Amino acid sequence: MDEPAAPGEQATPFTRLLLAPNAGPMTLGGTNSYVLRAPGASSVVIVDPGPDDHGHLSRLASAGRVELVLVTHHHADHVEGLDAFHRMTDAPVRAIDPVHCFAAEPLTDSELVVAAGLxxxxxxxxxxxxxxxxxxxxxxxxxxxxxxxxxxxGAGTTIIADPDGSLGPYLHSLGRLRALGAPGPTTVLPGHGPVLPDLTAVCDAYLTHRAERLEQVRGALRQLGDDASTEAVTDVVYFDTDASVRSAAEASVRAQLRYLRGIA
Structure with a gap:
């Protein structure tokens, strides 16, 4: 059977979503790869090719001439397939940090990228x-x-991947994203989980969640002492966390402790 000419689910007028077959505790239903194209454009932009899965990458490549690949961040579930996808399409790749992402040219904050009619x-x-x-x-x-x-x-909240990630910058990033939500509900196209209808509402919920978690960590420190270990604080704050995501919980606790201790 031939691959579809326009694979994936139409998420917005300019985007189609292809779910990669890499479901798991950290990836939810799998990684969301996106095909971007303005109506009538002869090329596409791919965001996050995802895992090195031939079927998934072939479906992405079948969407049209790939003018550009953009990367949201360097975690393997988003970029593992980059090398193979580049061999399929010969498309240039761009990312904030090209060292991690097979990218020839770094992206810069506030840059305007023009591709696929967008x-x-x-x-x-x-x-x-x-x-x-x-x-x-x-x-x-x-x-x-x-x-x-x-x-x-698209579901739940993300982790702060300490030591690479950091809570202070993350809170600032949420504030910047929240400002995009005026004057109406901006659609959220996440890396995992379903598309969400209202960026402002999501940012508000995330900021509330972070404030609640910080208060829980403060409470654990009052109970355990200011020099309590990451593991001990995790036992208190994330007592109901499944073992499969324990390492992620500890990473978030380390980030919160560094933030409260004025380190990051």
Whole structure:
């Protein structure tokens, strides 16, 4: 059977979503790869090719001439397939930190990328990782859309991947994203989980969650002492966390402790 000419689910007027077959505790249903194209454009932009899975990468490549590949951050579930995808398409790759992402040229904050008939605004959003970026499509639907990678997920909340990630910058990034939500609900196109309808509402919920977690960590320190270990604080704050994501919980606790102790 031939691959479809326009693979994936139409997420917004300018984007299609292809779910990679890499479901798991950290990836939810799998990594969301996106195909970006303005109506009538002869080429596409791919955001986050995802894992090195031939079927998934072939479907992405079948979407049309790939003019550019953009990367939200360097975690393997988003970039493992980059090398193979580059061999398939010969498309240039761009990322905030090209060292990690097979990229020839780094992206810069507030840069305007023009490709596939689209104007794609780059927003550096460090926090989940140091090299995290979001991509804003201002004309996508009534109030635009933003591809958030793992900075904002479609379900639950993301981790701060200490020591690469850091809570202070993450809170600042959420504030910048929240400002994009005026004057109406901007669509969130996350790296995992379902598409969300209202960026402002999601940012508010994330900021509230972070404030609650910080208060829980403060409470654990009052109980255990200011020099309590990451492991001990995790036992208190994330007592109900499944063992499969324990390491992620500890990374977030380290980030919160560094933030409270004025380190990051």
């Amino acid at each position: 104007e794609i605004h780059v927003l550096a959003t460090p926090g989940h990782t140091a090299d995290s970026a979001c991509f804003v499509l201002a004309g996508d639907g009534d109030f635009g859309s933003v591809l958030t990678g793992d900075t904002i997920l």
